[in-house]
Amino acid sequence: MLNIKAGDKIVYTSAAGRRPATVRSITIGATAKPDHSIAWLNITVPADIKMGRRFDSSFSIPADADSLKMFQVELA
DSSP states (O other): OOOOOTTOEEEEEETTEEEEEEEEEEEEEEOSSTTOEEEEEEEEEOOBGGGTBOSOEEEEEEOSHHHHHHTTOEEO
């Protein structure tokens, strides 16, 4: 079981490959399922010129147990 908090460094996997990120905050928000909320990790992925990313990227990923497993989230 992961214990993730704001400020933690993580690594996760997406279609773009294995990426490092920093958890900016964690929010509780809605999902597509009516009347269902989950935690969301608001993360920032740093720029990586070698990978063609000139700027930091910020976005959210779902933080329910199944999604964390699917994204292969680990503490860095």
